[in-house]
Amino acid sequence: MPPKSVADLRVAALISVGKHPSSGRARRADQDARAVEMGLGLAPGGLEVIHAGNPNETVLRDYAGMGLNKLKVIEQSADADVVPALSEYLSDDCPDIVLTGVRAESGESSGMMAYLLGEKLGLPVVTRIAEIRAITDGQAEVLQALPRGQRRAVRVALPFIASVDSAAAPARQSAYGPAMRAELEADSRGIEIKDEVRAGWEENPARKRPKRLKVVKAKTAADRFKAATAKATGDGGTVMRDETPAEKAKAIFDLLVEEGVLR
Amino acid sequence: MILDSLIPVLLVLALVLAAAGMLKRINLWRAGQPEKVNLIAGLMAMPRRYLVDLHHVVERDKYISKTHVATAGGFVLSMVLILAVYLFGLQSQLLSYALLGATALMFMGAFFVWKRRRNPPARLSKGPWMRLPKSLLMFSATFFIATLPAAGILPEAFGGLVLALILTAGIVWGLSELVFGMAWGGPMKHAFAGALHLAFHRRPERFGGGRSTGLKAVDLKADKLGVDKPTDFKWNQLLGFDACVQCGKCEAMCPAFAAGQPLNPKKLIQDMVVGLAGGSDAKFAGSPYPGIEVGKAQGGPDQSITGGLVSPDTLWSCTTCRACVEECPMMIEHVDAIVDMRRFLSLEKGQTPNKGAETLENLIATDNPNGFNPGNRTNWAADQNLRLMSDVKQADVLFWVSDGAFDMRSQRILRAFVKVLKAANVDFAILGDEERDSGDVARRLGDDATFQGLAQRNIEVLQKYKFKTLVTTDPHAFHCIKNEYPELYPAGSAVDYQVMHHTTFINELVKNGRLQLSAHKGGTVTYHDPCYLGRYNGEYDSPRELLASLGIQLAEMERSGFRSRCCGGGGGAPIIDIPGERRIADMRMAEIREVGAETVAVGCQQCTAMLEGVVEPRAEVKDIAEMVADALVEEVA
Ligand code: SF4
């Protein structure tokens, strides 16, 4: 573990109920568990693990088995939009770092949580992080995970929200004894907003689509290796390094207008 | 004569000190967790357990068995007579002669102990144990000589002061080793602790020809799960550790030790003794854990065992093959202790090493160790046209398929067994996707919560259907369902079926004339006893009878039957995979090669996987079900 110097750092990890890919059974969600693992490494004493949902969900104890004495459960019914409740809770006494998984394994699984919370709380969002390497002078040195094992180092000022990628350190084993003895502290005082939009949706299991056959052109093992590891080279696009922030912002703004995102 | 007045004083002194030491020792044991035993019945049963059950184990080594009878018998008799003659002053020539006889007998025994110790095999501990035969000789010789005058063979005051002094020195030596040392941790401690261990053994079912091999369930509601400190063991487990005679029979049998993995069951038990009494292992004078130096380990009754006394790697090297337990003349339960300590690591610390944690997670989420979709459990039988219990509700036989369903090699065994069942027109059905892993691996990895969860859900399913016999090709599932599930049946319900291994079942079919078999074709065959069928369940005969009815004359390996060597596949050992110098499966294959076998018959898919993992050239590995299926004489309709 690299030194995470700040002694009184406060970290919140948001956890959800996962879903096992082959059995579909409820489980500790992989990325959320990695977020808890990261939180334990950063601030073993100042970590708060929060779930918005059903306080009687036993699977939550699988997170507690990682060595947590207490889980905070903000009571929400199954059809609630948990963002308002979570942002209300977090804004009250905002932690330095809020960690989530990139995408939930069940429910909408939209991957929007980090962004929506960031918007509500007015915090910067760092996506898909693999590691927080150090925290100095109120700034965190963060490694973002890019495809093919690449990493990007960024610095971000506290407080911020980060979504934890599957490339982050795997979660430790959950131990049954501590899991069963941990306290699930239910909190039912918060607001609860029904997710009206979602209520109108109909859910179907995804259809398996035929996969496009990959034609391997490489003739040698070296070629195949290169094909598998080479940097994805996007066509078009420009890398702006030396321009002023204003110029960079202008370029992004123009692109968004061009693509019709902003009108 | 001075001796006449000195001996009673020495005796009283030795006895008082011994009594004090015994009380102290008893208190060390009592620091363990409570466990109900029947004190009176245990003590009453002790002589029989010693003379019959223990002797049965010791008898495997004729030399030491005879030697021990002479030495121990001679000593007990001498001691009784010494007390009568010297302490209570019963003067009779007859008694004196009897004492002469007893000490002579003891001397003879001690002589042979000494002889064996002149060039001791590596498994025996040295140190104080090398002193013991001399102390025995000294005790018997001095009391023999001291008694000669009383028997009227030598004149009173023979030898004068010089002899009296020499005899006094000898008596002091003898009494300190044999009486005082018994209570204060000398080699003779084994007599005191061993006798009580027999009386208060945690598995009294083992005596009188019985068998008790199922692990005991963890109370999942307890404040602490598993064993962290020596005092977390049950008190009679601590007592059991203290009974060890450091004979090293367990060490000589342990496959992990032979493979150079950091485990030696004898050292482990001695480390438990260090733990319960407090101190270091510096005085241990036997073989170390391979690769770990002796003298560095520290422990105490209230110190965490894995925090400096025993490395977790030692605990995870064990294949739970039970070879040590089978061999131990003191009836010590190594496997119970090892799994107890694993339980703490898994359930409290979340420290199941290597692939262990992943396996447990899979078992929890998918009911099988490799994380396959539980809905694919019956895919192997897509072309077999098998009946499902959920459809038929009852059948004569329930075929417990086990996780072999997910493994292509094991599926060949399953299909072969189905072919045999069909050939014999057995009315059978399977559970299909309602079946789950038996929980064997989870339990041996110390995760009793997952084991109990799997077992309870399996039991619920089993209770839904009616069948007379449950048959499985997997000895691990066989052991769990037969020996470990009954404890978990809900109160008020009971097991109403018998559990059989497929070799037993097929053998019965053959005996009842329901199968026509042709002779086996091919070269020499040997048979590898799976630990969980043999030592765990005592089934050595059926597989052999069955092979004989295929016309096979087995070329038996030296390590076979109750002395069979593990394939290395049990106890989650291949999942944890603690490195050693050799692989257990390779050692076993070498033994198979030694008897010139072209085929090794097995009765377990785990053994099949382990032995087939050995690089070629090697003997062909075949499950008995496959051999029988090949030899079926199909009736021409
Ligand atoms: S544990 Fe048993 S077999 Fe092993 S050395 Fe001790 S007495 Fe002998």
Ligand code: SF4
């Ligand atoms: S059970 Fe087998 S592997 Fe484990 S200590 Fe005993 S002999 Fe060794």
